[in-house]
Amino acid sequence: MDSPHSVPASDFLVNNKRIRVLGLSFDDAVKIFFGGNAVVSVVVLALITYFLFQEGFGFFGQNHRNLLTYRQAGLEYVDFIRTQESGHTALTRYLSDLRLRQYNRLTIDQKQSSAAANQSLASFDAFAAQYGDAVEPIRGLVSDLTEQATAIKTKFLIAEDKKVERQQLLAAGKSAEAAAVKIETVDFATELKVLTGTLPVYKETSAEFAKRLDVALTNAPAMPAPELAARLDRFRQLTREYVATFPATTGSLETWDYARPVPWYQSFTAFLFGREWLTASFWQDWYGIVPLLIGSLMVSLVALVIAVPLGVGSAIYINQIASMREQRFIKPSIEFISAFPSVVLGFFGIAVLGQFLRWLSQQPSLAWVPGFPFSERLNILTAGCLLALIAIPTIFTLAEDALQNVPKAFKEASFALGASRLQTIIKIVVPASLSGIISAVLLGLGRVIGETMVVLLCAGNRIAIPDFTAGLAVVTQPVHTMTGIIAQEMGEVVRGSIHYRALFVVGIVLFFLSLAINFIAQKIVRRYRISIG
Amino acid sequence: MVTAPMTALTTSAFAMDIGTSSATPPTARPVSTVPTPSVTAPTGTPASAGPILIDIEHVDFFYGPSQALHDINLKIEEKKVTAFIGPSGCGKSTLLRCLNRMNDLIDGTRVAKGQIKIRGVDIYERSVDVIELRKRVGMVFQKSNPFPKSIYENVTYGLRLQGRSNKADLDAVVEKSLRGAALWDEVKDRLHTSGLGLSGGQQQRLCIARAIAVEPEVILMDEPCSALDPIATVKVEELIQELRTRFTIVIVTHNMQQAARCSDKTAFFYMGKLIEYADTRAIFMNPANAQTEAYVSGRFG
Numbered sequence: 001m002d003s004p005h006s007v008p009a010s011d012f013l014v015n016n017k018r019i020r021v022l023g024l025s026f027d028d029a030v031k032i033f034f035g036g037n038a039v040v041s042v043v044v045l046a047l048i049t050y051f052l053f054q055e056g057f058g059f060f061g062q063n064h065r066n067l068l069t070y071r072q073a074g075l076e077y078v079d080f081i082r083t084q085e086s087g088h089t090a091l092t093r094y095l096s097d098l099r100l101r102q103y104n105r106l107t108i109d110q111k112q113s114s115a116a117a118n119q120s121l122a123s124f125d126a127f128a129a130q131y132g133d134a135v136e137p138i139r140g141l142v143s144d145l146t147e148q149a150t151a152i153k154t155k156f157l158i159a160e161d162k163k164v165e166r167q168q169l170l171a172a173g174k175s176a177e178a179a180a181v182k183i184e185t186v187d188f189a190t191e192l193k194v195l196t197g198t199l200p201v202y203k204e205t206s207a208e209f210a211k212r213l214d215v216a217l218t219n220a221p222a223m224p225a226p227e228l229a230a231r232l233d234r235f236r237q238l239t240r241e242y243v244a245t246f247p248a249t250t251g252s253l254e255t256w257d258y259a260r261p262v263p264w265y266q267s268f269t270a271f272l273f274g275r276e277w278l279t280a281s282f283w284q285d286w287y288g289i290v291p292l293l294i295g296s297l298m299v300s301l302v303a304l305v306i307a308v309p310l311g312v313g314s315a316i317y318i319n320q321i322a323s324m325r326e327q328r329f330i331k332p333s334i335e336f337i338s339a340f341p342s343v344v345l346g347f348f349g350i351a352v353l354g355q356f357l358r359w360l361s362q363q364p365s366l367a368w369v370p371g372f373p374f375s376e377r378l379n380i381l382t383a384g385c386l387l388a389l390i391a392i393p394t395i396f397t398l399a400e401d402a403l404q405n406v407p408k409a410f411k412e413a414s415f416a417l418g419a420s421r422l423q424t425i426i427k428i429v430v431p432a433s434l435s436g437i438i439s440a441v442l443l444g445l446g447r448v449i450g451e452t453m454v455v456l457l458c459a460g461n462r463i464a465i466p467d468f469t470a471g472l473a474v475v476t477q478p479v480h481t482m483t484g485i486i487a488q489e490m491g492e493v494v495r496g497s498i499h500y501r502a503l504f505v506v507g508i509v510l511f512f513l514s515l516a517i518n519f520i521a522q523k524i525v526r527r528y529r530i531s532i533g
Numbered sequence: 534m535v536t537a538p539m540t541a542l543t544t545s546a547f548a549m550d551i552g553t554s555s556a557t558p559p560t561a562r563p564v565s566t567v568p569t570p571s572v573t574a575p576t577g578t579p580a581s582a583g584p585i586l587i588d589i590e591h592v593d594f595f596y597g598p599s600q601a602l603h604d605i606n607l608k609i610e611e612k613k614v615t616a617f618i619g620p621s622g623c624g625k626s627t628l629l630r631c632l633n634r635m636n637d638l639i640d641g642t643r644v645a646k647g648q649i650k651i652r653g654v655d656i657y658e659r660s661v662d663v664i665e666l667r668k669r670v671g672m673v674f675q676k677s678n679p680f681p682k683s684i685y686e687n688v689t690y691g692l693r694l695q696g697r698s699n700k701a702d703l704d705a706v707v708e709k710s711l712r713g714a715a716l717w718d719e720v721k722d723r724l725h726t727s728g729l730g731l732s733g734g735q736q737q738r739l740c741i742a743r744a745i746a747v748e749p750e751v752i753l754m755d756e757p758c759s760a761l762d763p764i765a766t767v768k769v770e771e772l773i774q775e776l777r778t779r780f781t782i783v784i785v786t787h788n789m790q791q792a793a794r795c796s797d798k799t800a801f802f803y804m805g806k807l808i809e810y811a812d813t814r815a816i817f818m819n820p821a822n823a824q825t826e827a828y829v830s831g832r833f834g
Contacts, residue, residue, distance in 0.1 A: 416667055420664055431681070
């Protein structure tokens with residue numbers, strides 16, 4: 001034992017008593033367990049993404065066929081004339097507005113009774129009725145053509161269905177039954193003759209229509225006030241401009257050709273820039289995301305306008321000013337907001353907040369606020385206020401972290417130079433944590449844009465682009481959102497239908513939106529992180 | 534600024550109420566159970582007395598319940614360099630931070646007894662404006678901490694706080710301060726680049742420039758060289774020698790050679806007590822106290 005060489009080699013084998021199951025040691029098993037968990041989440045993510053895209057991309061082919069049918073069945077042709085008709089409808093609304101102004105002038109300014117006011121407006125009513133009736137021949141034509149075009153479309157769709165049926169039978173090996181399926185081929189050229197044959201009639205009707213409008217205008221009664229007279233002149237001007245568009249409509253009808261191909265990109269542009277989301281329509285379905293996208297963005301914007309000052313402000317207060325006791329109370333309170341299920345918040349929004357805001361808007365002393373009073377209980381504002389509640393905990397927590405990460409040394413140096421607390425916050429702490437605060441706001445935005453339940457319950461669910469000419473009052477209008485529409489319609493669509501796939505594409509847009517927001521938030525944090533040497 | 538009477542502090546409208554000076558002495562005792570060393574009476578007033586700027590009288594200081602300073606008596610002379618030395622936790626940094634009330638930023642701290650007077654004004658008086666105090670008593674920290682702003686903005690920060698925004702005026706102060714901190718030649722071509730892009734030693738000199746830009750009367754330095762390499766340390770020490778002609782400097786250091794090289798007076802602290810205060814030469818060559826002798830000769834600490 002006096003030489004180191006005499007130590008037996010077997011004493012040094014420290015590892016020979018480990019238990020192995022299936023050739024795996026305990027460490028290996030632990031490693032596989034945790035690694036397995038990670039793999040499962042990655043696989044699930046990949047599967048969801050794959051599913052989303054696989055279901056979504058089919059939409060564009062279907063939408064292309066949808067648009068093609070719209071043209072081939074002559075619906076597009078009829079819609080040219082329909083647009084002309086709806087232009088007239090807009091003008092009659094202008095007349096109604098004019099009547100209301102006169103009526104108010106009589107009853108409010110001149111204190112007449114409503115009967116007397118109506119009586120003195122009789123000549124105006126006669127004029128308005130004449131103007132309104134002028135469109136009747138066009139309206140009749142549109143109605144007839146609508147029926148015919150719908151018939152062609154139905155015929156075509158039935159033929160398409162039969163084709164699918166035969167194919168399915170063939171695939172199932174039932175060739176006899178397949179042969180028995182009768183497919184009526186639709187010859188668009190012949191079918192559409194009925195439609196396009198009405199062109200001379202249309203020309204006549206349109207000329208007649210223009211004449212009637214002209215006659216009606218000459219019968220317009222004199223206005224009692226210069227302000228109203230100016231409006232009537234404006235109306236005359238609008239009518240002249242309107243009539244001036246008739247030749248263009250005639251031109252579109254003359255050059256229209258059912259066989260003109262629909263370019264492939266149109267199914268994308270019709271989705272991305274489409275201003276209408278119209279489903280299960282007897283006439284034509286439109287899948288345009290714009291009203292939903294604007295709805296989502298408007299609601300999120302209102303939410304951020306409320307949540308950013310509150311979230312960042314309270315983070316600054318808690319982190320920089322509050323005493324320990326205040327911190328212990330306020331911090332959990334704000335974080336507790338996120339414990340509310342969003343459906344409860346939505347419920348609260350319908351039952352309490354919506355009512356309250358409407359009541360508030362109807363207070364005479366608040367009439368100066370843009371958009372007040374409003375009658376829609378559920379609108380952008382209501383949903384935005386509630387989404388702000390959802391965003392505040394996210395923004396607060398992350399912004400507070402960002403402020404916490406500002407080195408104490410900066411604050412001390414600032415104080416040592418004679419800065420007050422407020423100066424230190426504004427000049428040192430907030431600038432140093434600005435990247436973190438911005439990314440907190442962005443992550444808050446990501447949180448609200450993906451929120452579903454609150455907007456479904458409280459945004460009003462009207463699929464229309466809000467009227468931005470109303471200025472700030474736009475926030476009192478109802479909208480529908482991307483998340484809301486998926487939640488509302490996914491349950492009732494036929495699997496594999498164009499509508500079903502359209503909802504998936506909306507989902508993809510949401511996915512990319514969230515992805516972009518998160519990506520930018522991370523980029524900002526990395527880019528502007530301050531490194532302390 | 535240098536000659537302005539300190540009494541101006543009390544007249545400010547922004548007087549802060551912290552109530553430290555009127556607090557009753559707490560009942561707690563020092564946390565340490567090590568028997569307190571036998572101490573001869575602290576030599577509070579050294580022989581060669583110049584004009585006294587800071588007068589510390591019978592100061593007891595507490596962090597919550599634990600007492601960090603015990604009955605400190607110290608007179609700091611004007612336009613001299615005074616070094617505080619002692620082992621870690623002896624209270625030298627605490628005393629330093631009392632001089633511009635930086636300890637106010639820490640919850641639960643208080644000066645329980647005694648007074649700290651600068652030019653005869655008790656700085657813990659209720660009517661004292663802390664912000665005004667800190668303009669007069671600048672500070673340089675252990676770890677260089679330039680703001681994440683440009684060099685120019687770092688130097689002008691204190692001036693902008695005072696509302697000075699004349700460009701020519703600020704430019705002049707930036708040059709004067711950076712020259713004063715022996716940094717001008719190194720950074721004059723990149724004044725508008727980030728202060729964080731400088732080397733450690735340059736950053737520390739930038740912090741000194743930032744402190745002297747507001748023309749304080751006193752500069753407190755809390756181990757200003759402990760994070761620097763020897764070459765950067767030499768530069769900062771040379772700088773201190775130049776600054777002593779214009780400012781009263783109080784420096785905390787762990788490095789006894791540094792204290793010996795830079796300072797005119799040295800105070801030795803141990804366990805929250807001032808053990809010995811005398812001319813630096815006397816402390817290092819001929820200490821009156823046995824513990825001081827043991828510490829400066831490297832036998833403990």
